[in-house]
Amino acid sequence: MDNIFESLPRGAAEEVFADLLKRPGVRIERIVSTGQASPPGFLYDQPHDEWVILLSGAAGLAIEGEAERELKPGDCVFLPAHRPHRVTFTAADEPTVWLAVHIGEQA
Amino acid sequence: MDNIFESLPRGAAEEVFADLLKRPGVRIERIVSTGQASPPGFLYDQPHDEWVILLSGAAGLAIEGEAERELKPGDCVFLPAHRPHRVTFTAADEPTVWLAVHIGEQA
Numbered sequence: 001m002d003n004i005f006e007s008l009p010r011g012a013a014e015e016v017f018a019d020l021l022k023r024p025g026v027r028i029e030r031i032v033s034t035g036q037a038s039p040p041g042f043l044y045d046q047p048h049d050e051w052v053i054l055l056s057g058a059a060g061l062a063i064e065g066e067a068e069r070e071l072k073p074g075d076c077v078f079l080p081a082h083r084p085h086r087v088t089f090t091a092a093d094e095p096t097v098w099l100a101v102h103i104g105e106q107a
Numbered sequence: 108m109d110n111i112f113e114s115l116p117r118g119a120a121e122e123v124f125a126d127l128l129k130r131p132g133v134r135i136e137r138i139v140s141t142g143q144a145s146p147p148g149f150l151y152d153q154p155h156d157e158w159v160i161l162l163s164g165a166a167g168l169a170i171e172g173e174a175e176r177e178l179k180p181g182d183c184v185f186l187p188a189h190r191p192h193r194v195t196f197t198a199a200d201e202p203t204v205w206l207a208v209h210i211g212e213q214a
Contacts, residue, residue, distance in 0.1 A: 001183065002182060002183065003179070003182050003183065004160060004181045004182075004183055005180075006181070020158070020183060021158050021185055021208075023156060023210050023211070025132045025210075025211075026132070026133055026208070026210050028158055028208060049130060051127070051128050051135055053111060053206070055162070055181075072110070073112075074110040074111045074112040074113070075109060075110050075111075076108065076109065076110065076127060078128055099160070099206075101128075101133070101135060101208055103130050103132075103133050104130070104131075104132075
């Protein structure tokens with residue numbers, strides 16, 4: 001993928017994940033959401049650190065112990081390993097493009 | 108920094124670098140250029156891998172052995188260690204914001 005905004009899935013029923021780079025200890029991923037959210041009550045609890053930036057669209061992010069926040073393009077969040085979090089919404093009318101850097105992930 | 112487009116330096120004489128995240132083996136950096144380019148004849152020759160995405164503005168990138176390319180927002184480039192490259196121009200009239208992920212860099 002030469003441009004992160006190219007070949008965007010439109011109206012996909014599920015979120016669409018694509019690895020942009022995979023090197024030992026680091027994986028850079030594009031995630032495209034179109035209205036999806038984490039299931040009610042579900043929390044991600046990842047065993048590795050993740051840094052994420054929202055590049056287009058909008059999303060809500062709830063991190064355990066913090067106020068829910070609304071993310072706009074350019075917003076960056078660091079999610080340390082085992083920090084429970086969930087996506088409360090993503091824009092329904094346009095693709096929400098995330099760039100995620102997964103650090104120290106075990107294969 | 109909560110948003111990569113906040114607190115952008117305007118018209119700085121030099122490029123402005125800021126670490127967004129530093130973890131063992133990974134450093135995520137914002138670079139803001141305003142018309143700067145690599146000095147004529149200069150080539151970056153980094154001992155570590157770098158993945159970069161241009162998020163605003165425009166830039167020219169010359170990688171040794173490849174045709175020079177013009178980068179627009181969203182364009183991603185992987186620069187393997189020791190692949191000589193240079194920035195041939197950046198937009199003079201607006202900030203060019205780069206997100207760089209440095210991988211396996213030695214401190």
